Structures are given as C-alpha cells and as structure tokens.
Amino acid sequence: MTLREDQRMNKSMKWTSLVLTAAVTAGMVSGCSGEQGASSGSKDATKAGEAAINGTGFPIVKEPLKMTFLTAKAPTTANNWNETMLWQEYAKMTNMNIDFQLVPFDAFTEKRNLALASGDYPDVIYLARMSTDDLMKYGSQGVLIKLNDLIDKYAPNFKKLMDQYPEVKKAITMPDGNIYSFPNMLAPEFTSVRMGAKLWIKKDWLDALKMKEPTTTEEFYNYLKAVKSTDLNKNGKADEIPLGGTKLKDIVSHFKGFFGLMNRGTSHPNVDVDASGKLRFIPIDDRYKELLQYMNKLYAEGLIDKDILPNEKDANKFYAKGAEGVYGAIKITSPFTLMKQSGFVGLGALQGPKGDKLYSEFRPSVNGAGAFVITDKNKNAAATVRWMDYFYGEEGNKMFFMGFKDKSYIEKPDGTLAYTDEITKNPQGLTLEQALVKYVTWPGGGYPGIVRQKYFSGAESLPESIDAAKKAEANLPKEVWPAFSYTDKESEQMVAMSTDLTNYIDEMTTKFVTGAAPFSDWDKYVAAIKKMKLDDYMKNYQAAYDRYKK
Incomplete structure (x- = not known):
C-alpha cells in the first residue's frame, strides 16, 4: 500500500503554500480548514437533524432533502452519477x-485539499481517500464531525460489523478516541479481494515446457x-516477455514474503x-538486500519487462501489450478482465532461498479508513449516517454491487445472483x-461500504481468482x-520523514534492481x-503500534 501521510500545518499563509506543495509534489493529502470549521475542536453532531428523520426504514427523511457530496471519480x-x-x-x-460533484482520481487530492483549505467544502466527502492523518487533523480542527454516538444510534449495520470484527473499530478510531469516518471494508473472509493483484503464470x-x-x-x-528462450506463442518472433506488471516496485513488493519480509500485510x-x-x-x-539481488538477476537476464511502466497512468499501454499474448507471468488483478487473456493460473506463496513461504501481499479488512466523512457544514448528520449505513447491510450491499433485479442482475433458482447478458455478453x-x-458506480474501488464475495462480481470473484486465493x-x-x-505532533514529524524515506527507498530500489547502483553501495544506502x-x-511508529495493541 502506498504510504499516505499528512503534513500538519498552522493557520497561516505558510501552511496554505505547503498544502499546494504537498498535493503536487508528494501525492499526499494535505490541507487546512477555513475559519468556519477551525478552533472549536471536533464537533459532535449527534442531535443534528434528528427531528427531521425516521429512525428506521424508508424514507430516511420526512421532507425532501438536498445534499452535496464532493466525490472522487x-x-x-x-x-454523471446523478x-x-x-x-x-x-x-x-x-x-x-x-x-x-465528481473530480477525477488523479486531480482529486489537490481539489479536496484546496476546498478544505479555503473553507469552501460541501456536506460530505464521498470516496474521500483520506489517510488516518487526514482524519485526525481535520477531526481535531472541527472540520469533520465525530461519529461515535451517531454510529451507535443511526448505523446498526456498521455497528454490527464493528462488534463482529473488533479490528474494524481499532482501525478507524483515532488517538483522541473519536471516529471521524466510514471506511472501505473488505469482508475478512473474502481472501481473494484482500490479496488484491496476484501473480499469474x-x-x-508451463505445459508446453x-x-x-x-x-x-x-x-x-x-x-x-525457459519462456525467454522459447517461441511459446508460435509466431516466429522472439517477443515473449517472461514477467511484467504495471510498476517495478509492485513486483518487488509481491516477493517480500518469500524473503521473510512484510509479515504484517500491505498497509505497512x-x-x-x-x-x-x-x-x-x-x-x-x-x-531486503537479498530480495533486490534476486530481482536484479531477473532484470539483468532480461526476464523482467524492460518497458515496465513508471506510473499507473500508463497502465493501459501495459494492458494493450498483454492483450497480444506475450507475457509468461504477470502481476495484475486479472488477465481476463483487463487483457482478455485466458489460460493463466494464480500462484500461491513461493518458498524463498531461506525457506520462507509467506504470502505477505495481504490487505487488512479496513482497506481505507477515510472513505466517507461528514463535514461541519452538514446540518443533517443523523440522516447522512443513515444514508451511508444502508450500504454496510445485506440489501444495500447487494444493490450497490449488483444493481437491480431483472435489469442488471437475475436471481438463479438456487438463490445466487448473476449479471444479465447485457452486462456479461454486451451486444455493443x-x-x-x-x-x-448506467446501473452502478463501484468500478474503480475505494468506495465506502463493504466488499462481500456473494455480491461482488469483479475480477477477484472469478473462479481462477478464488482458486489462487485457496493456494495462498x-x-x-x-x-x-x-x-x-x-x-x-507525531504526524507532523512523520510526514516529512516519510516523504524523504519513501522517495529515497523507491529511487534506490529501482537502481539496485536495474543495476544503476551496484550492491557495493549497500552500506552507503543504509x-x-x-x-x-x-x-x-x-520511535513514533512504536508509539502508534503500542496504541494499536491496546
């Protein structure tokens, strides 16, 4: 998981400038509140709008209500989601x-930060992509309202999940004891989706060889x-590429567990x-040095795609190349859904040179803590909590992913659901x-709610993905x-250190793998x-870890 931490700032011209710098140069999420939301600390809106809503069932509100959601697209x-x-x-x-109000993913962080810095922000930020540092910062400033009591009273579906899975509450509770967000959750038992992109072969x-x-x-x-030296696609060209992926660092990360590393999952x-x-x-x-030496051997022998992409924006080029049937192994969510390539099987954990056999590429059940936040501009917080809570329950979850019966999905005699032919065999x-x-808006990920296997029909639910999960x-x-x-205080220190560390580690990892830096430089690197x-x-990491354990 990409390290996303936030710069803490004071209300001055200096921090306004830093917001822009952090958004543009570090890809992080930064910003400060305007006068409306600052200084009073976290706001508890438990009673907000109670008189206007129904406690259970539908409609949620007795009189029509309009709200604005700033949304990552x-x-x-x-x-147009409307x-x-x-x-x-x-x-x-x-x-x-x-x-x-839709803003494309690649521009959203900057747009959101500027809105929060100016004080001109809406009732809700949906698909908010906020880190725990964001939540703590804006919550303590009073820009985000605290949800503890609202969840207890108006979010029975989400509260049930928190009771059932204690790690969920731990993941979204900030150091001040408050909850400021609804998360993106992966059902703990849905192994395939928690594995994310897999290594396919x-x-x-294999059979031909x-x-x-x-x-x-x-x-x-x-x-x-063997792939590199054999014309396996039988086109008379030496165009087979043994191993590919969207980013070199993703392939390196996938192998960490095989070298005994990253034994607490991808969030760290x-x-x-x-x-x-x-x-x-x-x-x-x-x-880690041994892992990079292994990767360097693959790269030096031409076994890793030399054109591996530097960033995700160019991923479509990678998918187009994959559609030509040239890869022997790929790190990707699904060769079928993204490249229309069949015949791949997912690998489980490989045993490394020292006997380690850990599948470390595994995400926590709370995959994104800050997916949905309610701002202090919202005068109907209780109704908003009820609105969001529906999607953590069974019926809302089904509607969010599958859409509507006999339109986007059918119900089979055994009770299972399947998309209609319009979706799976589209005539266009x-x-x-x-x-x-035209039916739903879940593709792209990051949404608030929970991903359950029985309602999610994305790449991670394909039979080959489930088989790969069983292996791991x-x-x-x-x-x-x-x-x-x-x-x-910790966050202010961590963001500056993390930026420098992450940038340097990424730079040197690439250099060691590609041979641009010799391993004789390892001690200098350390x-x-x-x-x-x-x-x-x-030291700060230890303090956060100690709080987590409590």
Whole structure:
C-alpha cells in the first residue's frame, strides 16, 4: 500500500503554500480548514437533524432533502452519477437527493485539499481517500464531525460489523478516541479481494515446457528463463516477455514474503516485526538486500519487462501489450478482465532461498479508513449516517454491487445472483465494467461500504481468482495491521520523514534492481537512510503500534 501521510500545518499563509506543495509534489493529502470549521475542536453532531428523520426504514427523511457530496471519480464510472440507476433509485427510497460533484482520481487530492483549505467544502466527502492523518487533523480542527454516538444510534449495520470484527473499530478510531469516518471494508473472509493483484503464470506455456507449477523462487526463475528462450506463442518472433506488471516496485513488493519480509500485510510496506518481536525497518534489512539481488538477476537476464511502466497512468499501454499474448507471468488483478487473456493460473506463496513461504501481499479488512466523512457544514448528520449505513447491510450491499433485479442482475433458482447478458455478453461489445456504468458506480474501488464475495462480481470473484486465493490461504500473515494513526505532533514529524524515506527507498530500489547502483553501495544506502531521522521515525511508529495493541 502506498504510504499516505499528512503534513500538519498552522493557520497561516505558510501552511496554505505547503498544502499546494504537498498535493503536487508528494501525492499526499494535505490541507487546512477555513475559519468556519477551525478552533472549536471536533464537533459532535449527534442531535443534528434528528427531528427531521425516521429512525428506521424508508424514507430516511420526512421532507425532501438536498445534499452535496464532493466525490472522487474513477475513469471506469459514469461521468454523471446523478444519472445512474443506483443513485436515482436510492434518492426515491430515502427522500434524499445527492448532488455528486465528481473530480477525477488523479486531480482529486489537490481539489479536496484546496476546498478544505479555503473553507469552501460541501456536506460530505464521498470516496474521500483520506489517510488516518487526514482524519485526525481535520477531526481535531472541527472540520469533520465525530461519529461515535451517531454510529451507535443511526448505523446498526456498521455497528454490527464493528462488534463482529473488533479490528474494524481499532482501525478507524483515532488517538483522541473519536471516529471521524466510514471506511472501505473488505469482508475478512473474502481472501481473494484482500490479496488484491496476484501473480499469474501462463498454464499452457508451463505445459508446453513440460514444467510443473513453480513452488519456489528458484523454480520461478527457471520458468522465466525457459519462456525467454522459447517461441511459446508460435509466431516466429522472439517477443515473449517472461514477467511484467504495471510498476517495478509492485513486483518487488509481491516477493517480500518469500524473503521473510512484510509479515504484517500491505498497509505497512516498510515496517514489520522481526523474529524477536521488535519492529523492523524492512528496507535496510539484509533480507531486503537479498530480495533486490534476486530481482536484479531477473532484470539483468532480461526476464523482467524492460518497458515496465513508471506510473499507473500508463497502465493501459501495459494492458494493450498483454492483450497480444506475450507475457509468461504477470502481476495484475486479472488477465481476463483487463487483457482478455485466458489460460493463466494464480500462484500461491513461493518458498524463498531461506525457506520462507509467506504470502505477505495481504490487505487488512479496513482497506481505507477515510472513505466517507461528514463535514461541519452538514446540518443533517443523523440522516447522512443513515444514508451511508444502508450500504454496510445485506440489501444495500447487494444493490450497490449488483444493481437491480431483472435489469442488471437475475436471481438463479438456487438463490445466487448473476449479471444479465447485457452486462456479461454486451451486444455493443462493452466490457463488464463499461456495461455496468448506467446501473452502478463501484468500478474503480475505494468506495465506502463493504466488499462481500456473494455480491461482488469483479475480477477477484472469478473462479481462477478464488482458486489462487485457496493456494495462498495456508501461508497468509497471522496478523495483519491496518494503517496506524498518529497524534498531531507525531504526524507532523512523520510526514516529512516519510516523504524523504519513501522517495529515497523507491529511487534506490529501482537502481539496485536495474543495476544503476551496484550492491557495493549497500552500506552507503543504509547509512543514508539512518541519517534521515530513522530513529525518530521508528520511535513514533512504536508509539502508534503500542496504541494499536491496546
């Protein structure tokens, strides 16, 4: 998971400038409130709008209510959510009409930060993409209202999940004891979706090479070498690419568990626990060096795509190349849904050179703490909480992902649900996600709510994805940490240190793998990291970890 932490700022011209800098240069989420939301601390809006709403059932409010949601938009969703069937029908059910102000993902962080800095922000930020530092900062400033009591009274579906899964409450409770958001949740038992993008290998190429499915990193290396030297797609060209992915760092991350690293899941790519039970900074560990040496061997021998993309914006180029059938192994969500390639099988955990066999690429059940927040501009907080809570329950969850019976889905005799032929065999040749656009808005991810296997029909629910998850189940981390939260003082220190550390680690990881930096520079690299206030960084990490354990 990308490290997303926030710069703490004071209300002055200086911090307004820093907001812009952080948004543009670090890709982080920053900002400050305007005069309206500051100085009074967190606001408790438990009684807000109570008289105007119904406690249970629909409609939620007795009189029509209009609200505005600032919303992050994935490129795979409709350009106007107010025209999708999901939100049109839900407006009728609730008597609440939502104006979704859509901002594309790649511009959203800056737009959101500027809105919060200026004080000109709406009732709700939906698909808010807020880190725990964001939540703590804006909550303590009073820009976001605290939801503890509102959840107890008006969110029975979400409260049930918090009671059922204590890790959920821990993940969204800030150091001040308050809850400021509804999260993006992955059902704890839905292993495939928690694994995210998987490592896939082309089964018919394995068969053609008369090789068994790799179970070790060495066997995987041997398979890649065989792919490079064989015309497996039978086109008379040496165009087979052994291993590809959208980003080099993602492939490196996938192999961490095979070298005994990242044993607390993907929310903490740089910190885990060593054999003695102490916190460990992964990028300076000798095992990380061994991992990079393994990756360097693959790259030097031409086994990793030399054109591997530097950023996700160019992912479509990677998908187009994959559609040509040239990859022997790929790190991707689904070869079928993104490249229309069949015949791939997902790999489980590979055993590394020292016997480690951990599938560390595993996400916590709270995948994003700050997916939905209510601002102090909202005069109908109780109704808003009821509006959101529906999607954590069974019926709302089904409607959010599947849409509407006999329109976007059918119910089979055995009670299971399936998308209609319009979605799966679209007469206009649209992909599944393209055909869903007029009904629902879930494609793209990050939404508030919970992803349950029985209602989610994305790539992670395909039979091959479920099979891959079964292979990995025995080797998943025993404990998976959510993102930790920091106090204001800790956060101010952490964001500056994290930016420097992350940028340097990413830069040097690429250089070591590609050979631009020799491994004789390893000690210099470690020394440079330690000079970046690593001791202070780990001290704050320890404090956050200690709070989490409590």
